[in-house]
Amino acid sequence: MNKCHICFKEFFTKDRLKVHTRIHTGVKPFKCDLCEKAFRTKAELTVHKRIHTREKPFKCDTCRKAFSQQSALNLHKRIHTGDKPSCDICKKAFSQQSALTLHKKIHTGEKPYSCAICEKTFTRQSQLTVHKRIHTGEKPYSCDTCEKTFSKQSHLTVHKRIHTGEKPYSCDTCEKTFSTQSHLTDHKRIHTGEKPYSCELCQKSYKLSSDLSRHNKSAGHLKKLGSTQNTVPASASTSFVDCGEANIKLEIKEEETLDDDPLSINMEAENVNETIKQEGIQDKDSLSCEQNLHPEQKLSNKIKPEKKETLDNNPLSIKIEAESVEVIIKEEIKNEEGIEGKEFV
Template sequence: MNKCHICSKEFSKKSNLTVHMTIHTGEKPFKCDTCDKAVRTSYELTVHKRNHSGEKPYSCDTCEKTFSQQSNLVLHKRIHTGEKPYCCDKCEKTFSQQSSLNLHKRIHTGEKQFKCDLCEKTFSQQSHLIHHKRIPTGEKPYSCEICKKSFTKSSDLSRHEKSVRHLKQLESVKNSVPPSTSTSFVDCCEANTKLEIKEEETLDEDPLSIKMEAESVEVIIKEEIKEEEGIESEEFF
């Protein structure tokens, strides 16, 4: 048996022990010839190179979505099967991913390792901290390709795209575009949302807009607090 002299972990093959040792040494002998990124194993390098080539050799036999890694395909398939093999030993809540369980456990431990450098508010997840920092800047990096509405969180964009209103708007636009028209699909979408955009512009010109924006920020903060208290969303696409 091949045993690590640092952490005492044992391996059946010496080659596996050799790879394991790079965790302790920090050695990354395999280097990408495109971006110079270095990784520990030849397999990691193969997977990384698919980011450049766009290769996704693993395909879901249910919805035909493709992935660059087999592990991602395994996780994705649990969306269809509903399988959640990872269970919390405190409240018995189950998850499809080990990483999601690890994040969930912080609710019980109270661990909040991510801290805002502006207001010192702490969060259990880095993504929550990133969302929090967008409040004062007003940054909304996630935009709907159909109606151009933008969102602070990717989950908000996904919720918008799945909304009944959005789907009805999409269907309406498809039905309203004649095959011979020169008007683009996006232009028609923008025309359908003209009233909504106009309302937003009117709100910006309202003298009370600053007060309303402050109230909006307060709502966002309350939503983040609710998330921190255990309201989690788990998606893997």
């Protein structure tokens, strides 16, 4: 057996191996004298020339449809016989064995053909050839009506339907016709109600991918996206209270109330009472400043920083009843309501 040193595929003859090697090297010694397209084998060139001559020597004996290649006729006959090889993994059926072989590469992930410019890989040589035209800008297929050019034959075929008005794909529900299979697929969703394209942010769904793209660019979507990205959890949000001439800015953290979790209060009742008595209210200005603060925040402000640090660092020593704190807060509220200058008890 003759084995390829690149992909290790085996061949019965050296001539077949030589032709196969051209897949890897890209050598195409046989050129068409009409369009200068090149091919790896003389047989491929012969078949290609029938595109220019429109010769179709092979006819189906059932429906009399003609083909330029014997292999194409053999494939066509399976329409009548229903004979289609299928994938043993996903059971999908194909009209030809070569198509099945290519399909299996989807399951194996094999992509032996790579672009020398961007290193993108492909399962077939023909896919690589078409891809290279992105880099070269080559568009070898031109419309004989408007001279517009295309990089793929299939794109030219679809384009020509603009001039001919041909719409070979029809809806089996309303009989509306379309020039492409993709347009028919999109249309059928009107009848089925299917909306396969959905927004990840608001979960709104659409029939067409273009509609989803339009939605993603809308002002409402972008605004919602911006608010989502800039959202800060409530427990971490901060605000500041301006206390007049002193310009004191106190950070107020929105946390759970003291009644909800008395064990989370980092202070001793005795130390709190001691601190409040020592500090007191010095004058009316300080009282009016504190009137802008929440009672809990006032209580927090009267605890000395060093004392708070000590208590925070030793939570196990904290033994406080929630009732003691509530009494202190109530006394603070009374002072706000008019008992000015009176020391806290």
